[in-house]
Each structure stands twice: as C-alpha cells, then as structure tokens.
Amino acid sequence: MEKTVALELKNISKFFGKVIANNKINLSLYKGEILSILGENGCGKTTLMNMISGIYFPDEGQIFVDGKEVVIKSPLDAFHYKIGMIHQHFKLVDVFTAAQNIVLGVNDGSKYSIKSVNAKVKEIADKYGFHIDPKKKIYDMSVSEKQTVEIVKVLYRGADILILDEPTAVLTPSETEKLFSVLRRMKEDGKSIIIITHKLHEVLAVSDRVAVLRKGENVGSVVTSETSESQLTEMMVGKKVELNIERSQPENTVDRLFVEHVDCMDREGVKVLDDVSFIARSGEILGIAGIAGSGQRELLEAIAGLQKLKNGKISYLDPATGKMENLQDKTPLQIREMGVRLSFVPEDRLGMGLVGNMDLVDNVMLRSYRKGKTPFLNRKDPGKLTNEIVSSLEVVTPNVHTPVRRLSGGNVQKVLVGREIASEPKVLMAAYPVRGLDINSSYLIYNLLNDQKKRGTAVIFVGEDLDVLISLCDRILVIGSGRITGEVNGRETSKEEIGRLMTKTVATESKKEESHE
Amino acid sequence: MSNVKTEKSVREPLFHIAKRGGLPLWKGILIRFIAIFAGLLVCGIFVTVAADGKKGFFDVFASLFSGAFGTERRRWLLLQDTALLLGVSLALVPAFKMKFWNLGGNGQILMGCLTSTMCMFYLGGKLPDPVVWLIMTVSAIAAGALWAVIPALFKAFFRTNESLFTLMMNYIAFHLVCFFISYWYPKGTGTMTPLEAGVLPDLFGNKYLLTLFVVVLLTVFMFAYLRFSKHGYELSVVGESENTARYIGVNVKGVIIRTLLLSGAICGIVGLLISGSINHAVGSNYDNNMGFTAIMAAWLGKFDPLIIVLTSFFITFLTRGMGQVRTDFGFTSEALSSVIIGIIYFCVIACEFFISYQIKFNGEHKKTKKPKKNRFEETVKRDFAEEFKMAKEENFEENKEEK
Structure with a gap:
C-alpha cells in the first residue's frame, strides 16, 4: 500500500x-x-x-x-x-x-x-x-x-x-x-x-x-x-495488568433488601419502573444489566429514598434487630436515622455524589457532618478518614484540601466509593462505578466491591459492560423499559442471553440481539 | 522554530492565552495592586484633562485622599460607611453562596429603617428607652427577615425566580417608606426631621462607635458561621449542587428559608443602625443603593468575610474620595465621578483575568507572564467565548433536568 x-x-x-x-x-x-x-x-x-x-x-x-x-x-x-x-x-x-x-x-x-x-x-x-x-x-x-x-x-x-x-x-x-x-x-x-x-x-x-x-x-x-x-x-x-476479576462463592447469604411490585413515574408522568420486584442478599453481588435509561437510575434512587414510589414496597431486614423496616416514602435522612446502613454510589459523581468545588475532607464529611449536637462542624475525624481513604485507595491528589473537581475521574470515584464504604454498609448500591475510569482504577473498584461482598454486604451493581457483569456478579437482573425481563445466574449465563433479555420488551429493536456476539 | 519564517503559508499568531498553574499569593496581590494603581493613574489623567488645566495631575490624588482621610470627621465617616457596606455584604454572602441571588438588599435595609423609625416615632418617650431599643431591634430584624423570606418561600415551594422577586420587593419597601413619611408629615417635602426620643445610644460618647461595634460582631459571626458551622456547610452544599444536597439528605427547602431569614435579618440590622443610630429618621434613599454595591464588594471579596472587609473599605474610599475630587475640581455633575469609579472597578475586575491566565508570546516559547494591556480586548473575547460555552452547557444540563 x-x-x-x-x-x-x-x-x-x-x-x-x-x-x-x-x-x-x-x-x-x-x-x-x-x-x-x-x-x-x-x-x-x-x-x-x-x-x-x-x-x-x-x-x-x-x-x-x-x-x-x-x-x-x-x-x-x-x-x-x-x-x-x-x-x-x-x-x-x-x-x-x-x-x-x-x-x-x-x-x-x-x-x-x-x-x-x-x-x-x-x-x-x-x-x-x-x-x-x-x-x-x-x-x-x-x-x-x-x-x-x-x-x-x-x-x-x-x-x-x-x-x-x-x-x-x-x-x-x-x-x-x-x-x-x-x-x-x-x-x-x-x-x-x-x-x-x-x-x-x-x-x-x-x-x-x-x-x-x-x-x-x-x-x-x-x-x-x-x-x-x-x-x-x-x-x-506501563506495566503488566492482570485482567481477571476474582469471584468468590457467596457465603451465608441472607435476604437483606426486598423490592416488591414497585412502580415509579418520572416528572412527566411516564412510567419508568413497572412492577419491579427482587431481593438483594447479603454476601452477594447482584448485577443489573440493561440498555442505558431503562430505569436503572430510578430504581436505585427509589431505594435510596430520592424517588417517590407510585406503588409497591421496599423493605430492609435489619441484621442487628431482625426487624423489617419499610423504606418507601422515606427521605434519605429518615432512612439513615432509622439505622439502615445503605450506601449509594450514584451515576453522576460530581453532580450528586460529591461537590466538585469542595475539598476532599469536606466531601468525605458529607455523610457524617451531622454527628453530634453542636452547631459546629468537626473536621478532625473526617480529616483522618480522608487520609485513610487517600492512602488505602491510592488517590492521587496534591493534598486533602484540593477541590475534588481537579482530580481525574478515577480518583474522584475512589473518593466517592471510599466514603461510601467507610460507613460499613449493609447494602451498597453502585451505578456505573467504572464509567470513564481507566483499567487500573476499574479493577480497583471491582476488587473493592468484592471485598464488600466478602464482608457480608448486599452489593447491587449497575453496569454496562456485559463482560464485566458476567465475571463479577453472582446473579444478574436484566431490566428493559422499566420492567425486569429476566434473572440469570452470573456463572452460567452468556452475553447473548443477557442481550436477548435486554431487548425483550422492545419488539422494534429486536435486531439488536444479533449484534451481541 | 528557526524554519518557521521560511514557510510563507505560516502565520503564527503573535501570542496566545494559556491557563496559569497555581500562582503564589504575593503575585496575586501584586497583580491586584498594579491594577488598582493603573486604575488610579487612568483616573488621574481623565480628571486632569476634564479639569481643563485648572489643576494638576497630582492634585487629583491629593483631593482623593483628603476626601477620604482629610479630617477626623471624614475618617470616622469613612469607617462608618465602610461598616455599613460591609454589613450589607455580610448579609448577602450566605444567600449568594447558596446561589440565591438576593437583589433585595435595598428593600430589606429600608424595611429595617422604616420599622425602627416607627418604633421611635410611636414609642419614643412613652416607654423607657431600653424597652424601645429592644422593640426596635426585634422589629427591624423581623422586617428585614420577612422581606427576604417571602421570595425564599416562593423559591423553595414554587421554584419562582428569586432575582425578580427580590427586586420587586425593593419597590414595595421604597413606596412604603414614602407613604409613611407623607402620612406622618402631610405637609412636608417628603423628608423627615430627625427624631430625638428613643434613638439608639452612643457608645463611649462617640456616635460612630455603635455601628462599628455591631458590624465587627457581625463579621466575626459570619466568618465563623460560614467556615465552622453545620449550617454554613449545608448552605454551600445546596449552592454547589442541589442534587448532592438531596442525596445526603439535606432539607433543601429548609436551608433556603433559613439562610434567607438570616440574610434579611442582617440587612434589617443595618437598617436599624442607619435609622436608629446614625440618622434618627427614615428616608426613601437611606439604603444608599448599598443592596447592589454590596454585591460587588461581596463578589470581589470572593464571599470571604475577611476579604470583604478590604473590598468594602476600598469601595467606600473611592466613593468618598471621588466626592471630594468632584467638589475640589468644580464638577457639577455626578456623572464624571461615576465614570471614573467605573474605570477603576473595571481595572480591578479585569486583573482577575491575569490571575487565572497568562499570555504567552510565540517565537520565544518561554513562560512570559507579562500582562499586556493593549491586547486585552482579544484575550477577553476568547475568555468570554469559553465562558459562554460553559454557560451553554450548564443551561443544557439544566433544561435536561427540568424535562
């Protein structure tokens, strides 16, 4: 040529x-x-x-x-x-x-x-x-x-x-x-x-x-x-990278979070979640697969108390007391005050999970600043926690007083995930946690999720890369146009099967099946 | 780059704009001082030309400084005006940090003036002075807070635009003051004679000290409130990202209302000082447009109470000094001094550009950090283009959210 x-x-x-x-x-x-x-x-x-x-x-x-x-x-x-x-x-x-x-x-x-x-x-x-x-x-x-x-x-x-x-x-x-x-x-x-x-x-x-x-x-x-x-x-x-995700067998699984027949509307009254039911278990990673915008965000926000339900029930089995707690129609603050240990890594990191213009300490403090009865902030403990997160997750930052928006995407995500797992959650929800992240950071996040699973947390992972979902998750829920279109075992399923389920309800887009090679 | 000139097709631009990394503190201060100096220089030339040779270049500065510092009375007035402006800026800071554009400072001040004057008018001499003072203070704070919280309630519950709303509240306050003056003095000229009963006391026999003292307290309070309190933290989170605030469980509506109550209350206190301690009366122009001037003081001070002390002082110094220049040079219209103050503001604001960007001249490829004035226009154009782009994207995202 x-x-x-x-x-x-x-x-x-x-x-x-x-x-x-x-x-x-x-x-x-x-x-x-x-x-x-x-x-x-x-x-x-x-x-x-x-x-x-x-x-x-x-x-x-x-x-x-x-x-x-x-x-x-x-x-x-x-x-x-x-x-x-x-x-x-x-x-x-x-x-x-x-x-x-x-x-x-x-x-x-x-x-x-x-x-x-x-x-x-x-x-x-x-x-x-x-x-x-x-x-x-x-x-x-x-x-x-x-x-x-x-x-x-x-x-x-x-x-x-x-x-x-x-x-x-x-x-x-x-x-x-x-x-x-x-x-x-x-x-x-x-x-x-x-x-x-x-x-x-x-x-x-x-x-x-x-x-x-x-x-x-x-x-x-x-x-x-x-x-x-x-x-x-x-x-x-710049160095050899092991591209394997280690997946352990789930141990001592207990039903932790119950979502039953949940319907949600968006602001214009269009149904975004339609009769969604599932159970998340402790010590297990539950994957949620689907075409972007099929209701994944609304589902997680509904659980976190950010989205009003039209119908249905969301409840949480408190492992400490053995009591069932209702989560629906509660604000995030009420959920926390009930002692429900729910952590949420939202899709929109800087727009929802963090405040871009604030420094690392103030961002880590977001979850815990209310502690204590004084009207004043305690920056000492969050400062310590920030240093721990920075050193254990290898966050690259000039210092802990740098505004997080100056950090690169991977480091931003490390701060967010670090904060969310610091509260030792019983349920951890992560929406697209590796989107835009480089390979190293992505695998670090997968490993963190795996660690949480081993600790007995019920992990809910919304992902887009089917390869990752299949190699990371124990069970995978497939969501299409706001409906659960199937549940598969992560160890036995294939990309083709998930791809078929993803587009199941959308008859006009049935051609997509072919491309999931 | 030696072979560049041999190619005819190549036209390198003379310079280009590059973003600065961290700038040492002293350099930032130096650039700002140079800007102020440049502004004063331009203003000196301007006045000298306008004065038609009656007075020289340096007389401008003599007048400027004598207007601000010339006599003991002027020095006290300078401090008092600085304090008032600072007070209003402190009131606006929490609202602005929350991205609640409170343009109703004037109205909130006037309501404080009006209610405290009412107390003096109706209760002065009839009740013991300390009781009147207490009622005055409470009512001025309440009136200011009320004037700010009405738009806040509408914003929180119906998402109305706060800037228009607060502006309209200004007019209502203005006309309320006019109404009461004509009600009290039906035959008067619309101005009020100072009252004597029930006025706030002098501190240590000095009539300026009370104002200064109160504003110092406010400054310390606001500094601590923003930096160390949970409330201050919450309002910055709401200002930066309402979604994040919701996500961590902040009651956004509550924070908006609470912050505006505070903002209005401080404006009310400033009104109380103006009417109760300084003028002993109320007038429809007693706000002195500080509700707007304070926005500039707050913005130049980057919403940091301690820097705002300096910016309010600077703005007050210019206003008072230029007043003197006007008298000394025999300018009859106020327009000229406004133009000059405008030029100086422009220089001060424009220098922020050189603090975040540097100009690199091509061909040398060295990090030259010489800010060059005559190229300013083009640099600003590029800067605006970028900002415009950002604003557009933000808008786009907002629209998306609304949908």
Missing part, C-alpha cells in the same frame, strides 16, 4: 499551568487509514485532538497537513485544512433539522437552498451507507442519529481528516457495528480517520494502527494486526 502522510505532528506540547497535558508528541496519520489513539483517562488524548481541530493552540511544536506546515488557530482554520472533529458531546441545534444543522456555518458563497443541501446530504449518506433523514429535527433523533448528523456535517464541509472522540461511548453494540462499517467505507474512499477510544476490542476491530499515549507522551505506535489486548494494556498502563 502506498503511504502518503496526511497529517503529521512534530513535538507538540501543551501545558495547563504546571500540568503537562502533552509533551513533545510526534504522530503521523497516513491517507486512507484508521488510527486509534488509545490511553488511560487524563493521558492527553482529547487535548491533542483539540489542538488539531483548532480549539486549543499548542504551546510548542508544529503541525503539518499534506506535508505543509500549518497554523490552526480556530475550528474554522481546521476546516480550511479539511480537518473535522466529531466531539463526544454533540454540538447541534435541537430545533433545527438535520440538514439545517449540517449547513450551519458553511459560507461557500453560493445561495442557500435547503433543497440542494438535502440532495447533497443524501448523496453523502448513500456514498458511505449512512441512514439519515435530512428533514428530521434533532430533538426527534436518537443518540446514534445525532452522531450521524455530526459526521455528515463534517463530511459536507469536505473534511478529509476526521477525528472522532469516543464515538462509541453512547452507542449500543449494534450501532457501534454500523458506525464501524461506515468508517471502513470512508477509509476506502481515501479519508483519514482518527478514533479515540479506550475500549480495547473496538480498537482491534476497526483500526489499522494504534498510537498509545501515556501521561501526555506518545509511547509508541503499533500495527493493529500485529498486536494483542494484553500488549496494548501494557503500553497504556
């Missing part, structure tokens, strides 16, 4: 204050190839891409497009050099149609005619195998349709170099597969594509070459066909 360099970076560096986000990065992208950029969180992947697409300006180094040095000061400059970026968070106008969004900001001198735009969009879509309705409004679109609009928008402007920032994070497995086939077709057409991801199997599935970043430095590029998952992980982390 003839290789011409489409994009080359030479010694690119970017500093944020004292933090080195990128350090002398050299990278080249050939015409007609898909390059994966792989790296743990906070290794500078997105920063690097933002410099190529004109959002940041590099502090040092040069960028070459087609062999000529260029200066990219704004996204407009980037378009001028035919570089287009598809961001992780879409930037679309909700009330506009697909075509209107696509043409927005294009000023090529020709007269604006929505008809010709529609036609051109259709042409692009046909060429690469997209499904897109140019007249559909954005607010009517699913996440994957929105992403399609973003990609077409970039192609419409004639981009030859496309950068996709974690495009699969929001997609279902079948949508991901569709996206990949589109990417392959674009590659055949001679486009160069950079894809940022931290899912290893996707890297292996779609890319030609992989560049690995670690701590802001490029640690090397490998040809995908000559590498393996374990080699890539080693490059990312």
